[in-house]
Amino acid sequence: MADLMKWFDTRRSPVELIERLFEGDTAASGIRVEESVEGNTLVVRAELPGIDPEKDVSVAIVEGALEIKAERREKTEQKDKNSYRSEFRYGSFVRRLALPDGVDQGDITATYKDGVLEVRTPVPETAQKPAARKIEIQRS
Structure with a gap:
């Protein structure tokens, strides 16, 4: 409730x-993200403006998913004792995104520039899947 x-x-x-x-x-x-594939590389961009990536961001692989954690700390300036309004969001934020099977954790890189965290990982080549085959239904 x-x-x-x-x-x-x-x-x-x-x-x-x-x-x-x-x-x-x-x-x-x-945390808002965009995902794309550039050639054979999966690129995840996360919008994290106003956050210090060295202090307030963590990127990890958890149970086959990319986990981005960030924390935005509130700095309060109150000029008027009788009112204060803020629409900023503060606190801890977490976003998990599924990764393709077979991603090598050692090949994942992350960079931060102009409020955008970018995580890149090569997409493993998938093994050839067997051709589709129709299964006949037998009447009893």
């Missing part, structure tokens, strides 16, 4: 509530 109540926080606008509802896990994780 407590999870349901966070959707009805009266400080949020109706538009923001609808956006959060339809964004699902992406909004909950706080």
Whole structure:
């Protein structure tokens, strides 16, 4: 019930509530990503603006998935004692993305530039799959 109540926080606008509802896990994780394949390399770009990658970002392989963890720390400046409003998101964020079978963990690299974390890994060549074959159904 407590999870349901966070959707009805009266400080949020109706538009923001609808956006959060339809964004699902992406909004909950706080890390937006894009995935592409360039040649034989899987490229994952994660949007992490304003985060120090050396202190606040962790990239790991967990159970065959790429796990990106980040933490954004809140710095509060309150100029007026009677009011304060912030729409920034602070806290810990985690995003897990499935990796292709056979990825060699030693070949994965990560770089950070201009608020974007980029993770690259060669995509292993898949073994030739046997051709499709129709199975006849026998009547009893």
